[in-house]
Amino acid sequence: MSDEIDVQLFLQKYKGRYPQGLEGDAQVRAELAVPFIETTDADVRETSLSDDQVNSWLEYAGWNLWDFILGRASEGESGLIPRQEYETVSFVQQWANYPRFVRMFTEELGVDGLLELATTSRREVGTKVNVTRNWAASVCPILGRGIAVDLGFHGAEERREDLEEMIQFGRRLQHGTWGGGPGFVSARGFQVPVLDDDVLATLVAQTRPLEGPARDSFRKFNAKTELFGFMLHYDCRAGMGDTGPYPLPDGRFAIVRDHFLNETAYPWSGVAEGLPYCVTEVLVFPADKVTATVNEIMTTFTKPTNYLDYLVEGVAFARDRIDTPMSELRVLSDAEMDAIAQKCQKGTMDMYKTLAKKSRDEKIRDGIMVYTREFLQSHALKVGLWDKFVAEGFDTMTADAERAWPVLTSGKAAEVLTPVLLFGKGFPTVHKENQTA
Amino acid sequence: MSTETLIGTGINVFTSDVHAVGKIRFLDSPEEVLDFIDGPDVAETIVISRGGTTTFMSPALMSGVAGLITLQGAPESHLGILSREFSIPCVMSTAFTEGIQTSRGETIPADGTTVRLDVTGDKGQVLLVSE
Structure with missing residues (x-):
């Protein structure tokens, strides 16, 4: 050349x-x-x-x-x-x-x-x-x-x-x-429907309708946990991962999303104290209004781009430790989701201030x-x-x-x-x- | 009655009928970001950052700024992804036709300038609002 x-x-x-x-x-x-x-x-x-x-x-x-x-x-x-x-x-x-x-x-x-x-x-x-x-x-x-x-x-x-x-x-x-x-x-x-059918079915079965304030709270939880995952992993996408889209009955599809919040591998991991190792969201959308692709590093992109406006159902789970068995995955209550979002916001700010001082x-x-x-x-x-x-x-x-x-x-x-x-x-x-x- | 003049065009991260209106603030260092979020009128401010990485702007995202403008990056960059999750209108790789010069010679609207972000299409537009 x-x-x-x-x-x-x-x-x-x-x-x-x-x-x-x-x-x-x-x-x-x-x-x-x-x-x-x-x-x-x-x-x-x-x-x-x-x-x-x-x-x-x-x-x-x-x-x-x-x-x-x-x-x-x-x-x-x-x-x-x-x-x-x-x-x-x-x-x-x-x-x-x-x-x-x-x-x-x-x-x-x-x-x-x-x-x-x-x-x-x-x-x-x-x-x-x-x-x-x-x-x-x-x-x-x-x-x-x-x-x-x-x-x-x-x-x-x-x-x-x-x-x-x-x-x-x-x-x-x-x-x-x-x-x-x-x-x-x-x-x-650009599709990553990797979960086995029985695993997906168990997760999707626990979604609930999201409207009004409940949807707003879910979106805030999603945003703040995702941002903290980026911060904890030094601004790289190792802190998140989407799979799907998974076609569902009734013309809907699901995205399954991990946000890794308490990775203990790093000297600054104390900022994540009290958070679960990972929170996993199941996000359900109407397939006639939104289409999705997922790229090589498990990030979703959609048409139209404002996909969260079309979110109709969701659920968030916690995997408390890296070795918590799947059988002990637990659904997060609204109160716990709010508490996790607040901890993530505080953790993001604490880490920001620390990073601002590092060479x-x-x-x-x-x-x-x-x-x-x-x-x-x-x-x-x-x-x-x-x-x-x-x-x-x-x-x-x-x-x-x-x-x-x-x-x-x-x-x-x-x-x-x-x-x-x-x-x-x-x-x-x-x-x-x-x-x- | 106010008038609007197109002064900048970039890539729109996500479409929305919600038109962000606010006063411009250029943030060029972590210290400036931290000072800014402790100040007044955060929710009525449209911030400008140079790059498209997300951690730099994370306090501004969490504080609920009215809008984001970047001079670099694209919707698949990290700040694009997070602005979408926070539902904060964001126009990336924006080129301005008028304004002041940064220390590196980039053209941007001066701090305090009132602008509106039009994010209804694939292109994001920055409109100068004049009373």
Whole structure:
């Protein structure tokens, strides 16, 4: 590719060829050498991948990320948390350290154990072992590979075994969740109806009509818990997750929404004291008035955009601790919802004031901890590996991350990141004949 | 009788027939945000932030400002998502045709200017209200 590109064209079409959304998905998939973004019982067990398999996955992941990022039109800078800075250093950190820990998962659980772990998102709500992590646990570190290559840390052909390990880890999680077929949400029509029918039916059965003041209170609860989830997770979407839309009888559909409020993984978690680990809402809408899509990181977008004006039924549950059994999920009363909303408002303000006093570097380092832990910690906790991960240096900043930090957090970051994120340089392909290490 | 003049256009986050009217306040630091929410007339203010991230504006969201304007970002960015949940009209990546210059050379209406946000369509419009 020439260094000279038509920027406007590349913002309209990935690599100047593939548009956003369903049309882009279809075009990219039609041109892949092999349909390796789909998973089968056999191919998730493969331990060595061909160039065609790897490159097909990389090509699709590159478009998928572009499609996703473009929708946000670069959020721009934050006056409080330097999120783009910590995210991009985290990608490099993940690429440097995830493969070692992912191998521990595979060695400990085997492929079947990973598949079983990923069925969690079908059977449970209020869990971070979810579709967002299926995507992030592989795409984000592999984007880190692209940044590392761009920064000259290593060549695209190096660390091939790590690349294959990470691709297969993500595919195994996807396969466990979906049971086969496309693993990416963008290849599933931007729909995430992941819960098994019996689980969904139990949740939906407890919704109640929402009108007038009751609906206003529910919406305030939704807004304040969601905002606190963002704050607790350093302005990233790890604190929330939607699944659905789920078609219901009588021309309605449901969205099931998690807001993670008491993640104890972080030094600032005390701000969440007294809150449940997660609150889960079921939101019911009339299908003839609202349509919904859910993206790769489990965020709902609707037509019309003012979807909450059409909310007709709802219910909120609490999962009190990360290991509370689903059988002990409990419906929140109006009074408890109000109390939780108030605690979230106070917690948001307390954390804001703390963050306002922290240095930029402190916040970047905190953010790296969040972004590196978030995609694997819940999985490791669930299978009893987390303590081993910590003992083995999971949180230790790698030399590559330290080396990337000055570049990715400076005014020159855009020079590196724009081509990587938007112009197709984030997922360089491989060719075995060129392999050097 | 008041008149209205279009001075800014951006991307509308969610459609609403509720037209936010208020006086402009540009918030450029966490300290300014905290001072602002402790002051009067929060609910009659339309705040401007530079970026589309949500945590920076979280006190303003919770305090119930009349409207939000950003100079960067899009509806799928975090502030877009949260403004929707709080039902606070929000116009993002707004370009103004008149106003004052920020320290970085961006054109925005001066603090205290009365504007109305028209959020009935895909494009969000910022209208200067003159008595």
